[in-house]
Amino acid sequence: MLLLLLEALAALFILLFIVWWTMFSGRDKGELRREEHPSETGEDRSEDDGPASR
Template identity: 60%
Template structure:
């Protein structure tokens, strides 16, 4: 019984670590901002 609880606790810890890693390991300055319409000169022909 103790081994099953220990394994479940390990799986839960691994799940929490994976969720934390994917949430907080992005870009240093946050998400990239998209340019607002009309302010960038890239789309002019």
């Protein structure tokens, strides 16, 4: 029974380590701060606004 508990804890640790590695590895201070540009927010859509603008 103790062996199953240790194996489950090891699997949980590996899972959490993989999640941490893929999210935060290589970043100086964790999450990147995103600078919003008009083209990314959808505010600058002067080329084609779709069929409603015609």
